[in-house]
Amino acid sequence: MELAEIVELVKGTAVTPPDVAPQVSCAYSSDLLSDVMGHAPEDSVLITIQNHLNTIAVCTLAGINAIVLCHNRPAPDDMAAAAAREGVAIVVSPLSQYAAALALSSLPPASR
Amino acid sequence: MDERQRQPAILPPPHPSDDEVIDRHTAIPTTVGGESPLVIMELLQRMKVRDVMRKEITVLSRRDTMSRAQELMRKNHISGIPIAENGRLYGIVSVDDIIRALTGGWIDDLCAKHMSTHLIVLEADMPIAFALRYFENYKYNRFPVLDRHHQLVGLISQRDVTRALLYELTVAINRLESKAAPDNPAPDDPAALYACREYPVVHNDLENAGKAANDIKRLLREHKFDTRLARRIAVAAYELEINICIHSFGGSLTFMIADGKATVVAKDTGPGIPDIVWACQDGTSTANDWIRSLGFGAGMGLANSKRVSDRFDIVSVMGKGTTVTCQFNLPAGTGADTAAPPPARQGA
Amino acid sequence: MNISKVAETLEGSVVAGDSASGREVGAVVASDLMSDVLLVDADEMLLLSSLASDQVVRTAHVVGAMGVVIHDSKPLPASMLAVSEQLGIPLVSSPLSKYESCVRIHQALESEKNG
Structure with missing residues (x-):
């Protein structure tokens, strides 16, 4: 799935530069960074409210390309800068995590 | 209990019951006899030191003499005078201090020299329950009261507490009795x-x-x-x-x-x-x-x-x-x- | 949808609390941050979480939730089961991911509504 489609489905706004436009192939939802490290697959989009610099660090380690920040939680400057640097797209969405998951439901879950 | 927190200091003392759950009560007053003690417990929590303390108090500065303190005590029928400047509390001169000054011959010295400086103070926001506990624990007749900014705002004695409690209890009991009256519709x-x-x-x-x-x-x-x-x-x-x-x-x-x-x-x-x-x-x-x-x-x-x-x-x-x-x-x-x-x- | 149906839909089981409470799902919230859950003003919430801790159950009780699902077959501490029994909050353990649970619950709620 293209980033542009994700932005549209979650009614969100990309806060990273336009050249950060990854493809994603599945979705994962969590606010626990250790959980993301342990379970989220590569090339997934992470649905979370963790608007924190460490989220980018974990995404980079786990090979996650895109983050949907729910409830319009803003990405702090240091987080946005790190995301741009690491090529992780951030989409800020007004939806809840549940609603965002439903919006992206055409994506398969992470294989277990 | 942390020993450090127990030491008397000029700062307001900590919560005296950090290590116990005070499950005061949960009750809807229905009968007078059954619920009255609960009303008292509730009063002790609800009423604050500031509601009970005397706000108009006689204060002297560190540069006043002990004999000036003696004179004011006699004139105003009080047994202790806080020594404070611009709201900051430095000490207390009590009757005991005056007696010692008279017998020791230093009644004309400055208060700064002979006042008690090891003070236990109460905070204006504390419930009366705390104040009672402090009267029990420390055997002082009165405590200076400080506000959140450590400014002296009053004095509280056991008599002040008793008087206020009696008044509030009368009000509370009247209310309970009116509720218990059968012809009174349930509120x-x-x-x-x-x-x-x-x-x-x-x-x-x-x-x-x-x-x-x-x-x-x-x-x-x-x-x-x-x-x-x-x-x-x-x-x-x-x-x-x-x-x-x-x-x-x-x-x-x-x-x-x-x-x-x-x-x-x-x-x-x-x-x-x-x-x-x-x-x-x-x-x-x-x-x-x-x-x-x-x-x-x-x-x-x-x-x-x-x-x-x-x-x-x-x-x-x-x-x-x-x-x-x-x-x-x-x-x-x-x-x-x-x-x-x-x-x-x-x-x- | 009651808690037994939730467990069935999510390929899991009710591991603590009353499985026959009869309470129906009124809203679904997926989160691992308890402050986020506390923000939601909805009755009879089903809480989907990945956090296996007592606090999730306590939070659920505070907001009046009808049940809690913990995902990825996470091992649940004994204290969590005890708190769940004590506060009467049914607890479901599911092997699914939270994302998949969201999608499945939604589908099940929709099909219940339509048929």
């Missing part, structure tokens, strides 16, 4: 509800954090509070409980229902919040990854508790602690189901 007035519970909250004890909020929620459910109102109150209690647990050195959570209001007070013993406006913003947090991994530290605690409250107050003094008060107005009919059967209504 659906939330002002008739009483409850007061206090819970200690220990720093970093995440295993037990939340127990107070759960207990409060249970209480509200038992009293048939509207589910939304109960949720708002419980949310504030929970956020504040977790805040004390994570961010402070420890403290207590107090929950009260009185006078048609529900109040949650979270009080900790430090370290204090440097920037309250920042801390109350949504999404601001000083939590570390360990706390985040436990599902907290999203930086929404204060903002959340403020959002659900009808009235929100926060006072924080660096190095001393933070007190957060969330108040909720109880609409008419709140808890009416348990207070008594609602009065019969005719028509639709």
Whole structure:
């Protein structure tokens, strides 16, 4: 799935530069960074409210390309800068995590 | 009990009962005989030192003489004079100090030299229950009272407490008697509800954090509070409980229902919040990854508790602690189901 | 949808609390941050979380939730089961991810509504 489609489905706004436009192939939802490290697959989009610099660090380690920040939680400057640097797209969405998951439901879950 | 916190100092003493749950009572006054003691306990919590203390007090400065103190004591029939300048308390001269000065021959010396400086003080915001405990523990006849900014604002004696309590008890008992009267229709007035519970909250004890909020929620459910109102109150209690647990050195959570209001007070013993406006913003947090991994530290605690409250107050003094008060107005009919059967209504 | 149906839909089981409470799902919230859950003003919430801790159950009780689902077959501490029993909050353990649970619950709620 293209980033542009994700932005549209979650009614969100990309806060990273336009050249950060990854493809994603599945979705994962969590606010626990250790959980993301342990379970989220590569090339997934992470649905979370963790608007924190460490989220980018974990995404980079786990090979996650895109983050949907729910409830319009803003990405702090240091987080946005790190995301741009690491090529992780951030989409800020007004939806809840549940609603965002439903919006992206055409994506398969992470294989277990 | 932490020995360090027990030492007499010029700072207001800490919570004297950090290590015990004071489950005062939860009761709806229905009969006079059965519930009166509960009303007294509630009064002891509800009435604050500031409501009882004498505010117009005789004060001398450090540069006044002991003989001046003696003269004022005799003239005003008082047994102790605080030595203070610009609201800052330096000591107390008591009758004992005067007697020693007379026998020792230093009655013309300055108060600064002979006043008692090892002071136990009370805080204006403390419940009367604390004051009574201090009278019992320290055997002093009076305590100076300081406000949150450590300014001397009054003096409190055992007699002041007794007088105020007698007055309030008379009022409370009159109210109970009028409710007990059979010809008096059962009220659906939330002002008739009483409850007061206090819970200690220990720093970093995440295993037990939340127990107070759960207990409060249970209480509200038992009293048939509207589910939304109960949720708002419980949310504030929970956020504040977790805040004390994570961010402070420890403290207590107090929950009260009185006078048609529900109040949650979270009080900790430090370290204090440097920037309250920042801390109350949504999404601001000083939590570390360990706390985040436990599902907290999203930086929404204060903002959340403020959002659900009808009235929100926060006072924080660096190095001393933070007190957060969330108040909720109880609409008419709140808890009416348990207070008594609602009065019969005719028509639709 | 009651809690037994939730467990069935999510290929899991009710591991603590009353499985026959009769309470129906009124809203669904997926989160691991408790402050986020406390923000939601909805009755009879089903809480989907990955956090296996007592605090999730305590939070659920505070907001009046009808049940809690913990995902990825995470091992649940004994204290969590005890708190769940004590507060009467049914607890479901599911092997699914939280994302998949969201999608499945939604589908099940929709099909219940339509048929």
